[in-house]
Amino acid sequence: MRKPATIQDIARAAGVSTATVSRALSHPERVAEATRSLVLDAVRRSGYRVNRTARNLRRRRSGSILALVPNLANPFFSEILSGLSSVLAESGHGLLVGDTHIGPHPAARLNDYLAAGMADGVVIFDSRLPDGMVFEGARPPMVLACEWSRPNLPSVRVDNEGGAALAIRHLLRRGHRAIGHLTGPSGNVLTESRLAGTRQALSEAGLKLAPDHLFPGDFGLGSGASAAERWLALRDRPTAVFCASDEMACGFMGALRHAGIDVPGAVSVVGFDDIEVSAHLVPALTTIRQPRRLIGERAARLLLAMIEAGSSQAPAELLPVQLIERQSVAPPATTPLDG
Amino acid sequence: MRKPATIQDIARAAGVSTATVSRALSHPERVAEATRSLVLDAVRRSGYRVNRTARNLRRRRSGSILALVPNLANPFFSEILSGLSSVLAESGHGLLVGDTHIGPHPAARLNDYLAAGMADGVVIFDSRLPDGMVFEGARPPMVLACEWSRPNLPSVRVDNEGGAALAIRHLLRRGHRAIGHLTGPSGNVLTESRLAGTRQALSEAGLKLAPDHLFPGDFGLGSGASAAERWLALRDRPTAVFCASDEMACGFMGALRHAGIDVPGAVSVVGFDDIEVSAHLVPALTTIRQPRRLIGERAARLLLAMIEAGSSQAPAELLPVQLIERQSVAPPATTPLDG
């Protein structure tokens, strides 16, 4: 028994036709109970598994869905992928992951994948993608996750603007007036909406974001550290900085403390994401929590439903965020207190 | 032009047979130059892509390789996956990822994948897997990455024992005698070899690992924090602790500092992995660097070579590790110095 059993072998062993075997496996209810158990027995005895490739060719599906992330090395995505993976495992779909940072033309690579029929659906975590895409031929259902550049595409996202406002109001409540913002990469949708939320909450308090207090970043650790240098060089320093990602907040606080600056004594910091490490930093990072696993799960379910229905439309889902208070925020110009 | 072009369409457009089109695409050298360009032109004009599913069925391959990780949510794996993804992208293979924490029987799920012909090769990051596997029928090539439980299987790994010894000798050199070790989960291969390296280096100096100074962990942040509590409760505290992962080191230092203990003043810490955040912690973590991206790349190349050769054998590759000195280590029982 070197090579795997085929549906023919089962048909022979059970004394039925291959069609019946196929039905017994795919649509058990369409087959008489007696024959069904006959088939299932034969299957068990032989250790037969349906050949997904053949099934997929026949069904004109690929059996897997593709997740396109801007940077696989970024831990922010790992838990989302884990959520995706867990619901896809139930439905028997494979999870194909692609890193859009790799290779020359991310959008072209996406097209290749799709045109080659390699995915039944796509979850896109990179908002640059849908804009760069040439829509050649029919495409499988896609959902945008996290980043939301095209209002007409199905999406699972988080209230970024509201989250930013939550962060700012928290700082305001603690008495801060000079509040800075460390942004994501320019042009990014997330960057825009978190900035907008920041401005909005500030203006509600009659405040503005000083140009000096707007630090450009890219969501990565390194850019947080760079922002710290800029903060140090300022004559007129903000007493609090809201960072558009936890990684940046981490880099920011790290560099500050390495320079001997006390956080939150000299400057308060709020992050965004609530990645796992944030609770273990010193000081523990106050941040806006995104339900990352849930994002993955919802995106997967949305996509599966679309595939099922043969539709490329779906509602946009908006998931709530939450302020997590820890120790990186204190009133301005005082010695550190803990909450 | 609603549905994608097939090889038939190209054959018609180029005035040749489908066999010729197939050859022109898969084995260009076996076709006359004139006809080849005829075909390639038709391909370009129509935007034709070969249907991977059909090709795979015919070739009896699946076109993708599977990476099985113990916990997708663990950022340690993200960069490795990124390395895998980049070399697989070149060869046109898809990267399927599976989380072995999901679902009831990880080994059974692996078998399902393979028996269903869903992967041409597997990279396994979870050493529990090969042990639990029932080898039903022919299996595609597999390589063990990072964890190395079966000497006879191809593997890409790192010198864990040597790395641990590096860490311990560094601590020894700085004057520490009472050195503790925070381990990975029990039964894990990595846990064993890092512990062995620790013991080895200690014994070279005529020292032993006190039972009290052996802290059980699981590689995760939380277990680092728990170890800190145990450390605090000790009458006879080690002046340095070598942690088997950076995440644990991070949790350990965090909890210690939250409790008001100075690191490295009161206790020095060395980690293992050199994850990105380690350089940004306070104090910046001294650690043993693993070439994570390289691990992924090598594993991918090894696997591709095996698939190419139709072999399930390959050499075991051993990648070097490196001590990265930062600020979490100081001489024992003094006020903090920085190196």
Next chain:
DNA sequence: CTGTTAGCGCGTTCAA
């Protein structure tokens, strides 16, 4: 409820 028939789209014989 079940069997027969006919492909899914491609790669590979075997002749020409």
Next chain:
DNA sequence: TTGAACGCGCTAACAG
């Protein structure tokens, strides 16, 4: 060097 024909393993029509 090229084309005709077959089949990879499975499922969807259509009869019966």
